[in-house]
Every structure is written in structure tokens, then in C-alpha cells.
Amino acid sequence: xxxxxxxxxxxxxxxxxxxxxxxxxxxxxxxxxxxxxxxxxxxxxxxxxxxxxxxxxxxxxxxxxxxxxxxxxxxxxxxxxxxxxxxxxxxxxxxxxxxxxxx
Numbered sequence: 001x002x003x004x005x006x007x008x009x010x011x012x013x014x015x016x017x018x019x020x021x022x023x024x025x026x027x028x029x030x031x032x033x034x035x036x037x038x039x040x041x042x043x044x045x046x047x048x049x050x051x052x053x054x055x056x057x058x059x060x061x062x063x064x065x066x067x068x069x070x071x072x073x074x075x076x077x078x079x080x081x082x083x084x085x086x087x088x089x090x091x092x093x094x095x096x097x098x099x100x101x102x103x
Contacts, residue, residue, distance in 0.1 A: 031086040038072045052089050074102055 030052045037045050045055045045064070053071065058064040074080055080101050088097035 029086045031082045034071060035075060038068060070102060074098060
């Protein structure tokens with residue numbers, strides 16, 4: 001990435017180096033799949049994103065779209081650590097994390 005002039009952009013993405021070092025059979029934190037979903041307009045959330053990040057509770061397309069917007073806004077913030085959000089998710093504290101950061 002650096003050789004192609006993307007070094008400054010690479011450094012702006014927290015935890016990217018750790019993500020890029022993951023081996024193929026390593027469990028990838030669902031927050032990375034959530035980020036992919038947020039950047040894919042014509043994609044439904046994958047099952048693990050649906051289960052881990054609350055989309056399972058959405059009864060309508062509009063609710064899914066609204067929740068997607070909340071996550072998109074949240075993860076655009078430079079003060080929000082996506083791996084911190086994943087840790088909260090694993091501990092069952094995702095709602096508290098989102099509420100604390102979404103003001």
C-alpha cells in the first residue's frame with residue numbers, strides 16, 4: 001500500500017494492520033463485516049452481522065436502514081474505536097456503547 005502512495009490513508013484506518021495480518025483461517029471480528037455492509041448499498045447484512053449487531057430485531061426494511069445509518073454515522077467518527085465496539089458487542093454491551101457514542 002505504501003509503495004502505491006496509500007501510506008497516509010492506511011494510517012488513518014485504525015486496526016487495519018492487525019486486520020491485514022490475519023491468516024485465512026482466523027476468525028475475523030464481525031465489525032469488519034459490518035463495515036463492508038455499511039459501504040455496500042445493495043447488500044443485505046450477512047447472518048453474523050444480523051445477529052451480532054441488532055439487525056435481527058429490525059421488523060422492517062426501514063428499521064434496518066435506520067440502524068445501518070446509526071452504525072455508519074458512528075463508525076465515521078474518529079473518536080469511535082471499531083474494535084472497542086466489537087469488544088462491547090462480545091460482552092453484550094453494544095447498546096450501551098452505541099448510546100454513549102451516538103449523541
